Amino acid sequence: MVDVLFRPGRIGTLDLANRVIKSPQTTALSNQDGTVTRRLVDHYKRLAEGGPGLVLVEYSHVDDDASKSIHAQLGISRREHVPGLGWLVDEVHAAGSKIGIQLEHCGRQKFLGTPPIKSASAVSWDYVESQYGNKPVPLTREEIAGVVGAFADAAERAYLARFDLVEVHAGHGYLLTNFLSPHTNKRADEYGGSFENRARLTLEVVAAIRARVPRDFPLSVRLSVTDYEPDGIPVEETVELARLLEACGVDVIHASGGHHALMEYEVSPWFMPRALHRWGWEKIKEAVSIPVIASGSLVSPQVAAEVLESGGADFVSLGRAMLADPDWTRKAREGRFLDIVPCIRCNDGCLDRGLNVGRSTGCAVNPRMGEEYSYPVEPAAAPRDVAVAGGGPAGLRAAAVLADRGHRVTLFEPGELGGALNRATLPAHRQDLAALRDHLVHQVRARDVRVVPAKADVPSLTGYDLVYIATGATPGALPGASAGEAADAGTPAGEVTSVAVIPAREVTDPAAVAAPVVVVGGGITGADTALWLAGAGHEVTLVEAGPAILANREVFTDAMALPGILEGKGVTIITGAEVAEVTGEGVRTATGRVVPAATVLVATGRVPDPSLADALRAAAPHVEVVTLGDAARPGRVMDALHGAFFAARRA
CATH class of the missing domain: 3.50.50.60 (FAD/NAD(P)-binding domain)
Structure with a gap:
């Protein structure tokens, strides 16, 4: 059903083994000065091992003035960055994938909030201004020339580090988009007003890069089909810009959408449609002869394959989906769809409790994201008889990990496996949680776990060495x-x-x-x-x-x-x-x-109910009792899955 994903493809002179691309996505795994770390290398190496045709490395800041967006952002602004970037390239190549890097100037979207904040005009992103009180300052003509040169310098560094491709970020509300969008560009000079003027900076950046690196070094530009602002970028202008970029020597258009002030369009959550920018990238595809990469909530192999089969795009890129499961491509190729850990588009581990609070990127459904080789699930030294009471997300994840460790596992669940997820997935807009429920149930069914269709009680649990209580919580009053x-x-x-x-x-x-x-x-x-x-x-x-x-x-x-x-x-x-x-x-x-x-x-x-755990501890002191998920403390899916994984891994 998804064979189209695995047809060979080409971008410029670059041959790719398949049509699946890891989308660039910041991780905050670099050093404070933007240099490469072991954690960053391991992250991208692990992604490459999963089998995508191309891994696009996260946005990297191009100068040391105002282009850095976020803490621990990868840098490509100095020669000192090149050795680490070369190390990253070599590790990804050794793992079997091609690799590109994205160049970025943050413009008004400077999460750090520190001056200087440079943009097309003094139009704030209210999130930054409300937190830090700093407004953007319009770039002067001299500073614009400096930005153009910085992009060209950065592209040359990418070439010298032996990346296979370089991408210019001209979407998602960063600097080039600040010039492209009438919403943020209020200039009265040759860089403001008409579409021709607003597109000038992006075209100058591309021309400078093309003059600096060999013509056979592939160049991508990422565009938002629109920023979804009422007075923002109309898709007709994006289509015309794509035509101009092709004429300037761009080899591929990477089509996404939205910007940070309308985050639900940029990193679309569970209540937004999948493939939500499709209407836009299909218009671009009709207008250009170079390939188009489709991006935006292509979370399942079936959705991604249908996009390619329709002819609406040439490649698909996935961001959060590969944080959830770096083996997404390999499992899709093998038809192991229920083995793919699905992205539930919750934006919790990656953003809300990740980058937004100053941590590195994480993932609600993948506890090892960012620490890919740190927490192996290894055979237990002494297998034990283990019971899990409750077949919700925490109980299911714990049972699967315990079985992988070689323990003899019995899971008690009086109802349908899935627990609270069964009710949560009834609305059609909860299709992402339904995919998670199906995955977790499949992982238990595929392992040597004895499932008892009964409610666990003290007599049924006293014969075990270790008991996990994952019975959820009761509704609040x-x-x-x-x-x-x-x-x-x-x-x-x-x-x-x-x-x-x-x-x-x-x-x-x-x-x-x-x-x-x-x-x-x-x-x-x-x-x-x-x-x-x-x-x-x-x-x-x-x-x-x-x-x-x-x-x-x-x-x-x-x-x-x-x-x-x-x-x-x-x-x-x-x-x-x-x-x-x-x-x-x-x-x-x-x-x-x-x-x-x-x-x-x-x-x-919800209120935890400790009665079963308390009664079991009183009646059978020899039994080790651990509470998981909402039975311990009501929380989100991330809390249930992370807690269960680490608790079971220690057993």
Whole structure:
């Protein structure tokens, strides 16, 4: 079904073994001065071992003035960077892949927030200005000439380091895009105004590179098909720019989309479509004769293959998908689709709890990302009898790792394997989590794990040497409930005669929910449930006690985009509204406001239940007991999978 991915391809003079490319993606694995580290080399070596035709190394800053974007960013601004870059090239070549590098000037998108911030005009990215108070300064003509020279110098260094290809980043809201987009370019000189003027800098950069390196050294330019700003880059201009770039000697167009101020288009989360920029790259493909690389949420082999089969692009590039599984290409070639660890587009490990907080890039579903050779799963010195109570994400991951270590594993699960993921994957927009659930279940089924379709209790667990409790957590109570009522799935205090009160996580069919619906709790569970029910045609109101929804340490792309998406679906959002009680009419807030409801869905968090672990420790002190996932502390998928992996690896 996916053979098209593995046809040989060519970019300029560069022959590639297949059509799969690792997209450039910053890792913050370099030294502070931009030099290469062992961790960086290991990361790209491991990616190359997975079999893509080309590995594109992350954006590297081209000068030491204002082009560096983020902490521990790779550099190519000085001759001192070349030895390490050459080491990186040699390791990737030895692993069997071709390698390119992306050149970048951050422009206004300087995560570091430190002056100088140079751009086309003094139009801020509000994220930087609100945090650091610094605004961009428009580049002078002399500084523009310096930037052009810096790109050419950097491209020559890439050639000398023996990269197979060099790519210019002219998308995603960085400097060249700041000139291309009317949203950020307010200049009145020859670099502003008309499309011809706004494209001038990008074309000058390409011309300078072409004058500096041999013609047979392949050159790629990455473009956003649009930045998705209402006053931003129209796709017609991007198409015309692609034609001009081809005429200037560019060998391939790498088509993506969005910029940082609209992050949901640049690193599209779970609620955005897959292959979301397809409409744009297909227009570019029709206009040029050079190859086009398609990029943007091509997370599965089937999606990527269909893009190529349709003729809409010549190559596909994958970023987060290969952080999740560096063997994506190899497994796809072998037809082992359920063995691919799927990217769930959560933006948690890579961004929210990775780069955004000053760490290196990580991955929610791959605990070894960035430490690729540090945590092998090796045979245990003394195999033991191990039980896992609970078949959710933590229990499934633990059982598979324990089996790989050679332990004799029994998994207790009274329901369908998958646990909370089974409910979470019911909405169609949760296709990424569904892929994760299917993968985790397959990993257990493919191993020597005995699955017992029963609820674990103390008598069934006392005969084991080691027991992992991964039974999840119980729904939180509705505000105003008594302790006893809270234990019974959050039934509220007050006399309720006609309104159904149900934990949001227990809803499995929108058709069985009577409208109007009030969802209490504006975290990700409440927002996701409201989105699902509104999409099914229900009248939905989301009530949150705090000043905003998705404000309690939720993933930033969810917090940025979901409120607007919910409002677009017709969901009424009420914040600063503490629930006092549920009456026969609906929900009454502490201020006396009554929100009509036939159904109240409770999404006020989860509470761990330690009773099984405590009882087992008391009844069988000889049994080692470990709690995992939500049974230990409610968290996200990343917490469940990382905790389970490392706990099982230590067994």
